[in-house]
Amino acid sequence: xxxxxxxxxxxAVFAFLISAVYxxxxxxxxxxxxxxxxxxxxxxxxxxxxxAFYIGRVHKSQRGELPEDLLTxxxxxxxxxxxxxxxxxxxxxxxxxxxxxxxxxxxVGSWLVPVGFVVFAIAIVGWVYEYxxxxxxx
Numbered sequence: 001x002x003x004x005x006x007x008x009x010x011x012a013v014f015a016f017l018i019s020a021v022y023x024x025x026x027x028x029x030x031x032x033x034x035x036x037x038x039x040x041x042x043x044x045x046x047x048x049x050x051x052a053f054y055i056g057r058v059h060k061s062q063r064g065e066l067p068e069d070l071l072t073x074x075x076x077x078x079x080x081x082x083x084x085x086x087x088x089x090x091x092x093x094x095x096x097x098x099x100x101x102x103x104x105x106x107x108v109g110s111w112l113v114p115v116g117f118v119v120f121a122i123a124i125v126g127w128v129y130e131y132x133x134x135x136x137x138x
Contacts, residue, residue, distance in 0.1 A: 091127035
């Protein structure tokens, strides 16, 4: 994790340096500042700094290295319980279909967008409550 923090800080410094070089270059070349590139590169540096700061704080708060960073770690050390997943569930496919209907509605006809939202509402309720009916009822 320490390596990730260092890489993000290096990227942030690089972005700020390139932003300054880009600004000076545009001043020399065109006689004025080209704001889109300058602001985009400065924001890249800001966002990289934000990520580096956050990852650094997480690293300090966990008080140790991750199992992925240790050379003596086993595979099972970094394999926590991630949750309960339903491999037989069809609801995620219906959710993806509802998103596709809504996006196609933006391109083809606006009347399809509410249809996509209705299918989404039905699918999300079905996915949330799939363990409360049938063989899996509790």
